[in-house]
Amino acid sequence: MTTRTQFVAAVFALLGMALVLGxxxxxxxxxAFVVGVTLWGFTPYVVLWAASRLKRLRDPWxxxxxxxxxxxxxxxxRASIFLFAKHSTAAMGLLFSPGxxxxxxxxxxxxxxxxxxxxxxxxxxxxxxxxAVTFGAALALLCVGLSRPDLLPTAxxxxxxxxxxxxxxRVILGEDAFRKVLVSGVPGWHLTGEFDGRSGDEIAVIxxxxxxxxxxxxxxxxxxxxxxxxxxxxxxxxxxxxEGRVVLVQTGGGFSDTEVRExxxxxxxxxxxxxxxxxxxxxxxxxxxxxxxxxxTTGNAFLRLDKDGAAVWSRPARSPQILALTPRTKSSSxxxxxxxxxxxxxxxxxxxxxxxxxxxxIREDPxxxxxxxxxxxxxxxxxxxxIVGLDGKSTFEYPFPPxxxxxAESLRAxxxxxxxxxxxxxxxxxxxxxxxxxxxxxxxxVYDEVFGAPLRLIKARLANDREMLLLSSADGLRALR
Numbered sequence: 001m002t003t004r005t006q007f008v009a010a011v012f013a014l015l016g017m018a019l020v021l022g023x024x025x026x027x028x029x030x031x032a033f034v035v036g037v038t039l040w041g042f043t044p045y046v047v048l049w050a051a052s053r054l055k056r057l058r059d060p061w062x063x064x065x066x067x068x069x070x071x072x073x074x075x076x077x078r079a080s081i082f083l084f085a086k087h088s089t090a091a092m093g094l095l096f097s098p099g100x101x102x103x104x105x106x107x108x109x110x111x112x113x114x115x116x117x118x119x120x121x122x123x124x125x126x127x128x129x130x131x132a133v134t135f136g137a138a139l140a141l142l143c144v145g146l147s148r149p150d151l152l153p154t155a156x157x158x159x160x161x162x163x164x165x166x167x168x169x170r171v172i173l174g175e176d177a178f179r180k181v182l183v184s185g186v187p188g189w190h191l192t193g194e195f196d197g198r199s200g201d202e203i204a205v206i207x208x209x210x211x212x213x214x215x216x217x218x219x220x221x222x223x224x225x226x227x228x229x230x231x232x233x234x235x236x237x238x239x240x241x242x243e244g245r246v247v248l249v250q251t252g253g254g255f256s257d258t259e260v261r262e263x264x265x266x267x268x269x270x271x272x273x274x275x276x277x278x279x280x281x282x283x284x285x286x287x288x289x290x291x292x293x294x295x296x297t298t299g300n301a302f303l304r305l306d307k308d309g310a311a312v313w314s315r316p317a318r319s320p321q322i323l324a325l326t327p328r329t330k331s332s333s334x335x336x337x338x339x340x341x342x343x344x345x346x347x348x349x350x351x352x353x354x355x356x357x358x359x360x361x362i363r364e365d366p367x368x369x370x371x372x373x374x375x376x377x378x379x380x381x382x383x384x385x386x387i388v389g390l391d392g393k394s395t396f397e398y399p400f401p402p403x404x405x406x407x408a409e410s411l412r413a414x415x416x417x418x419x420x421x422x423x424x425x426x427x428x429x430x431x432x433x434x435x436x437x438x439x440x441x442x443x444x445x446v447y448d449e450v451f452g453a454p455l456r457l458i459k460a461r462l463a464n465d466r467e468m469l470l471l472s473s474a475d476g477l478r479a480l481r
Contacts, residue, residue: 005057005058006049008064009067010049013045041094059117061117061120063110065109066106066107069105070109072142074101075143076146084147119131173447173448174445179481183477188207193240196213204239210227217463228262237249240284242284247260257270274299277298281322283296287325287326288334291307294307299319319340320339321338324337335369339360345366356391357392359392365380374441379405381408383404384397385425398423408422413467419441422469434450435448468480
């Protein structure tokens with residue numbers, strides 16, 4: 001005979017399993033992965049129903065609380081994955097959410113349900129209404145907090161405070177010393193490279209059907225090359241010159257392709273050693289001056305490929321990421337910066353030899369490799385930009401709160417000048433502010449500007465070891481001189 005407690009638990013268990021099944025089916029056709037995460041997602045609700053059959057748990061209010069909070073948490077977590085995903089790896093949350101609901105939501109919900117039941121029994125109508133409203137508000141806040149934490153009142157107050165601290169878009173320092181020169185006002189993707197085979201970079205403005213080239217020295221138009229109808233440019237695309245012509249490289253990311261194509265769309269080769277899982281990256285770079293090579297990562301390896309996609313060397317690694325590829329110079333070997341899951345940064349040369357390892361806290365991200373002020377070092381940051389050498393010791397720090405560092409470049413206006421350090425920071429989530437700071441070799445700011453729209457830093461290498469900073473935004477490309 002089904003008791004009232006078992007009935008309450010069964011209703012919440014069925015609702016939870018229906019939410020799991022329905023949301024998982026929206027991910028696409030059934031597969032082994034979908035079936036597996038669905039069965040794993042059922043686990044908290046099977047446990048909820050099984051617990052209702054224990055004689056010591058006869059109070060139905062325990063299961064009202066546990067079931068309601070589990071459903072609110074489930075809805076919030078799944079909305080953050082399927083409706084409001086911020087990262088391409090958001091689906092990995094399906095592997096962790098059942099454990100979170102099982103270990104946290106159900107026990108807390110059971111306690112909350114017991115307290116709610118105690119308040120409900122024998123209380124006045126006003127106290128019952130207050131208890132119900134409070135519990136309902138808590139469920140709503142839990143769901144919103146997991147799916148859209150930016151909508152919480154505390155988050156909105158934090159954003160207003162950050163805006164007051166950062167201020168309006170403006171040039172704070174150096175307006176007379178630097179000027180912005182428009183390269184192209186055409187929206188598109190911007191990049192630099194030696195596309196004509198001669199020393200010094202060209203600037204490419206990528207559109208849907210091809211790329212317009214500009215001379216990096218004088219910013220004058222320099223020609224155009226078109227894309228074939230089968231070429232699809234995306235966030236993970238780039239161009240390189242290889243064996244006398246420019247080719248398109250799809251560098252991977254999420255589950256996108258890792259391949260090399262002619263500009264007419266003809267496939268030259270793709271890299272996909274595991275039939276079940278794609279590589280996580282395929283990044284081209286000429287690190288030693290002997291022509292481009294490709295540096296790839298898979299779930300368990302970091303490796304170098306030649307121009308035809310054949311492996312030159314491979315190093316075992318646990319879910320590695322390539323964070324920077326910086327060419328060899330007269331004073332420094334090439335640097336390849338990788339980070340493995342849960343670990344620090346590893347610095348390699350182009351031959352796969354470890355140069356050093358730099359420990360990182362969980363709140364620090366490697367941002368860029370810079371040659372500043374006198375040696376090659378690694379920029380690490382969140383709310384503070386920290387520059388460290390191969391020994392892991394900090395040589396320079398600059399705080400950015402409430403903003404966080406997202407990009408960095410070092411550049412020389414001439415071979416005889418000391419380098420400048422460019423740091424780009426972004427406001428907290430929901431705060432549309434970006435800040436560009438240039439720092440001289442002595443560590444003093446020489447240019448400081450706050451922007452009201454996102455931008456990206458690009459470095460162009462000029463003749464005679466000179467370099468120029470470009471600012472890429474939605475309304476065009478500008479050189480900062």
